[in-house]
Amino acid sequence: MRLLPLLVAGAAFIAPAVAFAHPHIFAEARLEVVAGEDGTVSELRNVWRFDDMFSASVVMDFDKNSNSVLDPDELAEVGKTVLESLEEFSYYTTITEDGKTVKVGKPDAINVDFKEGQLLMFFSVKPGEVMPLKGKLTFGVYDPTMYAAMDFASDDDLVAVGDKFSACTRTVVRPDADEVLAQNQDTLTEAFFNDPAGTDMSKLFATRLEMSC
Numbered sequence: 001m002r003l004l005p006l007l008v009a010g011a012a013f014i015a016p017a018v019a020f021a022h023p024h025i026f027a028e029a030r031l032e033v034v035a036g037e038d039g040t041v042s043e044l045r046n047v048w049r050f051d052d053m054f055s056a057s058v059v060m061d062f063d064k065n066s067n068s069v070l071d072p073d074e075l076a077e078v079g080k081t082v083l084e085s086l087e088e089f090s091y092y093t094t095i096t097e098d099g100k101t102v103k104v105g106k107p108d109a110i111n112v113d114f115k116e117g118q119l120l121m122f123f124s125v126k127p128g129e130v131m132p133l134k135g136k137l138t139f140g141v142y143d144p145t146m147y148a149a150m151d152f153a154s155d156d157d158l159v160a161v162g163d164k165f166s167a168c169t170r171t172v173v174r175p176d177a178d179e180v181l182a183q184n185q186d187t188l189t190e191a192f193f194n195d196p197a198g199t200d201m202s203k204l205f206a207t208r209l210e211m212s213c
Helices: 052-062 072-085 087-092 163-167 177-183 190-194
Strands: 003-005 014-016 025-035 041-050 093-097 111-115 118-125 136-141 148-151 158-161 169-173 208-212
Touching: 025 052, 025 136, 025 163, 025 208, 041 052, 041 093, 041 136, 052 072, 052 118, 072 087, 072 111, 072 118, 087 093, 087 118, 158 208
Parallel strands: 025 148, 025 158
Antiparallel strands: 003 014, 025 041, 041 118, 093 136, 111 118, 136 208, 169 208
16 A cells, blocks of 8 residues: 655654545645746745644644643754655645646745644745746645645735736636536546545645736
8 A cells, every 4th residue: 555644743644545535634824926036936935824633633742851832842853854754745835837737846944833722834945947927827735645634714825925926917716626526527536536646636626826927
């Protein structure tokens, strides 16, 4: 059985993908797409706030001194673990340029905090290639295994930053799951539901920022 690294606590960072037909972790996301002065996409800034239950499980697994809080060194260990675990999945950050997937580079660090009972992660990624503001561009955050549900509470949580975006139109797309299933019933096979990461079809359900430049 194929094993996948996932955003789960402690030693459970790997688990069988076949079990992940529905989300077990929930997070509110914010994504800022930044344009550089040279007219290219310079970076994507991510902020994730996780649900109380998952956040509590991380405390239990990483609280090495058993003081019921995550101290700075423990928060750093969470970030380091996630940094290595999610590399295979492009840190749940998806980019396309005229329909072609653009991979992202490894961030310098995953910064982690814990506030009001919830785990927060902050990090930036850069496109793996020069990406001019031209054509149809899409940006989003989703987990291809569908183990974690990454939700944008408001359209304002998908942001284009930089004057160079002034020549682009911006649309937030929130796909209707029933419509996606109806439109793709011939390609959404049993293999997808057993291993969504293996088919790359889960992105059809993901909220995204579409820009035409």
